[in-house]
Structure formats: structure tokens, C-alpha cells
Amino acid sequence: MNRTSLAASALFLAFCANASAADNPALKTCMDSANTTVDMVDCNAKEAKVQDTRLNLAYKSxxxxxxGQRKQQLQDVQRLWIKYRDANCAFAGSATxxxxxxVNGSGCLLDMTQARAQELENLVGP
Structure with missing residues (x-):
């Protein structure tokens, strides 16, 4: 039973790790040509770097x-979010x-960074 749960979790995480590829042509192209685990991790890492730059710009904006107080609250929330993202993705990256x-760990980092960048952009508006 435990082994079945782990396998199901691994499949779910693999799906989630590649979920952003459907919305990102550069990542999809990279993943389509990836032949090894290292290639897939590299694809995720390249796009995570792009999304991290986006996240930093969105955070500054x-x-x-x-x-006042909202500025300090956002700083506190962002620090906590980074800790959560890192812990969550370490957990996702050690499931099996x-x-x-x-691939799951690097995909988690990419997906969470992309989602957080969008959240921060939404705070400022279009």
C-alpha cells in the first residue's frame, strides 16, 4: 500500500513538474528535446532562472x-514564502x-516561483 501511494505521488509530481511546460513554449521546446533526467532538470533550471528574475522585479514593484506596515508585512511574507517554497520543493524532490x-524538485521550484511572481504582479496591477 505504501509503495502504491509513493508511485501515485511520483506520477502526480511528475505531471505537476511539467504542468508549466504547457503554458511556456520555451520550456516545452526544451523538455521535448530532453533525453535524460539531467536534461530535464537543466530545462527547469533555465526557466526557473527566468521566473526568478521576474519574481524579483515583481517583488520590488x-x-x-x-x-507603512504593509511594506514590512510583505517583506515578512516573502521571507516566509521562500522558506516554504524551498522546504516544499525539497520534500517534492525526495518522494521516491x-x-x-x-525533475520533480526542479519543476516544483519553477512552478512555485512562477506562481508567486504572478501573485506579486497582481498586487501592483497591470
Whole structure:
């Protein structure tokens, strides 16, 4: 039973790790040509770097748009979010003990960073 649950979790995480590829042509192209786990992790890492730059710009804009206590709250929330993202993705990246964990972990980091960038952009508006 435990082994079945792990296998199901691994499949779900693998699906989630590639979910953003459907919305991202550059990532999809990279993943389509990836032949190894290392290639897939590299694809995720390249796009995560792009999304991290986006996240940092969105954070700076969102922070500049806040006043008083809200500015400090956003700083606190962002620090907590980074800790959560890192812990969550470390957990996702260690589900099976197999090589797919690397893809799941890097995909988690990419997906969460992309989603958080969007949340921060939404604080400021279009």
C-alpha cells in the first residue's frame, strides 16, 4: 500500500513538474528535446532562472507600492514564502528516492516561483 501511494505521488509530481511546460513554449521546446533526467532538470533550471528574475522585479514593484506596515508585512511574507517554497520543493524532490525526484524538485521550484511572481504582479496591477 505504501509503495502504491509513493508511485501515485511520483506520477502526480511528475505531471505537476511539467504542468508549466504547457503554458511556456520555451520550456516545452526544451523538455521535448530532453533525453535524460539531467536534461530535464537543466530545462527547469533555465526557466526557473527566468521566473526568478521576474519574481524579483515583481517583488520590488510590489514592495514599492506598499506603505507603512504593509511594506514590512510583505517583506515578512516573502521571507516566509521562500522558506516554504524551498522546504516544499525539497520534500517534492525526495518522494521516491529515484531520479525522477530531481525533475520533480526542479519543476516544483519553477512552478512555485512562477506562481508567486504572478501573485506579486497582481498586487501592483497591470
Amino acid at each position: 510590489a514592495l514599492a507600492a506598499q506603505d 528516492g529515484g531520479s525522477i525526484d530531481q
